[in-house]
Amino acid sequence: MTPSLLRTKFQKPILGDRILLRPRLLQRLDEGLAAKVTLVTAAAGYGKSTVVGSWIDALAARHDAWLSLDEEDNHFPRFLLYLVAAINTCYPHCCQDVSQLVQEHTDATIEMLTTVIVNDLAQQATPLVLVLDDVHRINDAAIFAFLTRLIEYAPSQLHLVLISRVDPPLPLNRWRARGFLSELRLHDLSFSRAETAEFLRGHLDHEPPAALIDTLHRRTEGWVVGNWLALLALRGRTDYAEFALHFEENAGRYAADYLVDEVLSAQPADVQRFLVSTAILNRFCAELSAAVLQIDSDEAQAQIAYLARVNLFLIELSTPAFWYRYHHQFQDMLLSRLQMRYGQAAIADLHRRAAAWLAAHRLIGEALSHLAAIPDHAAIADLIEQQRVNTLNELAFWELEAWLSQVPQPLLNQRAHLLVSMAWVKHDRVDNEACRDLSERAKILLQHESALFSETDRQVLTAELIALELSTEPGMHPETSRALIRQSWALLRRNLTHTHCSVVLSLAYASQQLGDLGFALEIVRATLAEASAWPLVARCRIAHAAGFFYFCSGNSAEAVQQFQQNLVLATQHNLLIIGIISRHGLGAVADVQNRLEDAEEHHLNVVNRPYLTSGRDAVVDMYALIGLYARRNEPKKSRLLVEQLKEEAQLMGKSFFLEQVTALQAYADLTCGDVKRALRWALGTMHHEMETTADRIPSIRARILLADGSDACLALADQSVQRLIKFYSSSHVWYRQAEALILLALVREKQANPDAATTHLTAAVELAVPKGGVGLFMGYGVVMVHMLRRLRHQPTTSKLADLVLVVLDAEEESRSQNVDSSDLPDPLTEREMEVLELLADRYTNKEIARQLIVSHHTVRNHTASIYDKLQVSDRRAAVARAHALGLLPASP
Incomplete structure (x- = not known):
């Protein structure tokens, strides 16, 4: 998934034995290690890189990494990818989360990215000196904002060296005042x-x-x-x-x-020609040089060997020697001679031959740079059109966007392939308005200039435009959507090798949302069978969708197989986001199947790295963990995890994530017995429409209002659950539908409407239990037991209800055995436990007396004894204390 990186950018200058050792400068650099950053600035040709390189060679007890920057690095995601790759030359697995983030989540904040890097570096045992060479080539404000934060929060293990011709736009005065900065300048570097x-x-x-x-x-x-x-x-x-x-x-x-x-x-004519012609190359090898000069590669290699032998400013970029570059100052001087000796047409031919060789070797960014130097915008557009499908399949939206930025807008508007490519970039950013506008322009071109496109291109582009329309027009009539999906798939089915995973996924998920799970599975299965040449990350995305569709159709075994296979591939190939979404899927299956240990393992992995999925998967998994820990009498664990999640949410700065974490805090408060605090949040939360299954606010709000149990709160809980029912009835995700039906049954039960409660619980049982979803009925306490026992009297649900009751009884026995006796007050009698459970269900004393067939006076005695043993003064406090001690299961 990671775009091809130029390994030569990580090679520090290979110094010969003829350099002049400069002890006074080496000592200055040694002393600078006491600061956070060393800035080495001077005009070209003052030996900046050579001095730092010789100092690095002499460093002891420290790792060192080198990154040479160029103009192509003026794109924040690309810069970060190279920065992490440079760090990985010393720490192979450090900061990998950042690499995944910048490729798949272009909205990741600078605060979050620097936090991940700083925290990862702080865990390394050996200090690191990281050198960024040619910083003057960078002008992206986001990169300097990132470097500012990185340097100010850098752990003691990191020392940064910046080499530049000019002062970079960083807070140098502030750093000088704080002692963060050490400097070498022109007067230091000049030869005495x-x-x-x-x-x-x-x-x-x-x-x-x-x-x-x-x-x-x-x-x-x-x-x-x-x-x-x-x-x-x-x-x-x-x-x-x-x-x-x-x-x-x-x-x-x-x-x-x-x-x-x-x-x-003083050089022979052929050497002079070689020097000035290859000056257009920021790096070169014999084959590339031969292509540019139209000579034999052996002759080119002989020229390179001669330049190395006579020390003509040739710098080796790899070991063994293969790639080379000229000293930057010497290259600039050669370029001026090139302009004097050759005409513009001849120079353009050199660039075109360089671009052709580089493109043939999949060095697309470098090839585009040469075409831009001519400039030949039509050739740039042609090359992007050739590469766009593979780039989209690698999910490298940021890279594609950087390429497209080199195409002038008037030309872009004339190229349907490029407009559609940019539309997918906007689709990835969830910029629906821009996506629709670009798609419409491409559609007009496709209609009016149809003869310019091959039949394959017409079919593929039409399929893509339909997929984009389905993704950005949520209000479309279902039958219209269904017809468009099938039209697009018919076009795409015969051209899968010419398209990319985003098209397929758009069609498949649109089918699932219409309830056409069979067709969604047909789409992804056919793609997996035929698109074997796609990049691994694209195939893993399709396989994950297949797992989700299997799960939605009730085939949990196939779902687990798909998720597990993806998790293995993600681990083998370091696909972190694929690994996280695979665990998210495995955790969801484990939840409904009541496999608590498996569920906990998977949920924790997701919650501990929320930024990899923009926080959405982490919200769902944290919601599940809160319920899980409440059932295991460990609710305090939830509070600690939610606090950690809150810190991550603040760094990510996403309003959706922050709102969800606030709700999760209230849910954790509820399971810890702090009903009043949870209720304050629930009553202060505004009603809102659900837009995604990751939205846990309505479910949490309903659970808290149910726990209060007053008529007013039950009415509000009813409203929240009705929204859940409405949303999930159209989502075709059975386990979410079942949860909503269970909550609605609980509301009706507490509203003293047992017939309605039984109806809704029957629907939930019939929906979930045949699919193995017994775990959905756990954690609701004695009220669920009473309701399920009523279902025993119904012929259609008696066996299903018994299956759930067996699991509930086993959990109750396990829960009572796992309670820490050191935290318990005087034991409650069996009758007092019955009274306590009815108190938790908000029965009045009269209702308790009637339920237990005892006198009102007896109930008062039991409640007084309960208050005394739990050291509380009222029934609400008694219930909260019982939840905290694990005497009662988690509140719904």
Whole structure:
């Protein structure tokens, strides 16, 4: 799933044995480790990277990572991917969550991303020095906002080194004041006269005269590359004084121009041609160079070997040597000579040949950069059209968006493929308005210019446009939707190798929402069978949908198989988000099947990484955990987890997630016995329409109002449950429908309407139990037992009710054995437990007397004894205390 990364960007300069060691600078860098960040700034050619590289080589007891930046990194997701990959060169599994987030969740906040990175780095035992080279190439404000937060919150294990030609837009003054910043600047990096002399003596065959040293030092002003150029110009000469004289005589020319011309004029013609032609390449190998110059690759390799031998500013980027680049300053000088020697058409041909080779080797970003340098926007559009399906199948929406940004808007409006591609980007962002607008423009092009498209292209684009329409028009009539789904699938079915997973998933989920589970399964099964060449992440997404559809159709065994297979693949291939959604699915199945240990394991994994699914899966799994811990008499665990989830929600800054976590807090309060606090939230929560099955607010609100049990609260609970019934009746998710029916049955029971309660519970039992959903009836206390016993008298449900009652009895026995006796007050008698359970169900003393066939006076004695043993003064406090002690099961 991760886009191809240029491994050469992680290679620090490979230093030869001829560099000048500069102890004073190495000591400065050592001292800078006491700060959080070292900034190395100077103009091009002052040896910034070389000094830092030599210092890194000498570091002990620390890991080091290097990242060379370029203009293509001016896109926050791409920058983060490379940053994490650089860190992974030292810590292979560190910060992997961030890689997944930036690829699949472009709305992830800077606060959340930096928190994940900082927390992961803080767990590493060995300190890390992370070098970012060529920071001046970055101008994205989001990247600098990220770096600011990263540096200010960096753990002691991290020291950042920034190498730049100019001061980056970071709060340097604030960092200086706080002692966060160490600096090396131009005056530090410039050669002193002594270093100039040492440098020349180390590389010339004869002792340089003082006049040469003085001239070079004065004219170059300590410029390191200038000294290297002078050295190359002096190679093979003994007339040092004459060279110094000529250098002085040309004082009117820029020193660099004079020296570069001296060096180039000394090279053979074929070497000069190679140098200026390959200057357009930010990195090159023999094959790429051969393609650009239209020469044999052996000849290109021989040219590279010559440049390395004579030290012509060639830097190796890989070990063993394969990729190379020129020193940036030397490359700039060569590019100026290229402009002087060749016309624009010839230079454009060089770029086109480079782009063709790079595209053939799937280095699309670099290929597009060369086409943009011409600029050839039509060729850029052509290349994106060729690559768009594979990029969408890798879910690399951010990368596709970056490519599309290079196409001028007028041209984009003329390309249906590109408009549809951008529509999928907007669809991923849930920007329905922009998605509809782009789709409409593409549809018009497809209708008016049909002859320009191949039959395959017409069918695929039509299918995509239908899928986008279904995704962005929720109010469409069901029969219209059904007809469009089948039309789109008929077009897509024969062209699966030419499309991507987002189209298939849109059609399949739209079918499921219409209740056509069989057709949804047909779509995903056919895709899994025929799209074997798709990227793994795309196939895993389709397989996950298959698991969900199997679950919705009541085939839990097949669902578990799909989710489990995906979890294995996710673990093997480090697909973290696939792993999380697989656990979410496995946890849901375990819940309904009452496999508490399995459910807890899966739910905890999801809740501990909420940001991987924008918090939505974490909300559902936390809701399940609260009920699970209440049933196990461990409600305090819920509060701790919800507090952690609240911190994550605040970092993510998503209003939906924050609202849901507030509701989860109230639910945890309820299970811990703090009914008053939970009720304050429930009564203060506004009514709202459900838009997603991840919305747990209506369910939580209904449970809290049920626990209060007053007429007013029961009326409000009825409203919440009716919304649940309405929403889930159209969602075709049976286990959510069953939960809503159970809550409605409980409301009717407490409203003294046992016939209606029995009707709704019958519907829930008939819906859930044949599918193995006995776990849905757990955790509701004695009232559920009484209601299920009534179902025994109905021929159609007696056996189903018995299946649930057997599990309830086993759980009650287990629960009573697991209560920590050290937390219990004086034991309650069997009769007092019966009274307590009826108190919890909000029976009056008269109703309790009638239910137990005892006198009103006897009930008063029992309640007084209960209050005394529980050390409370009223019935509400008694019920809350009993919940906290585990004497009563969790409130619904």
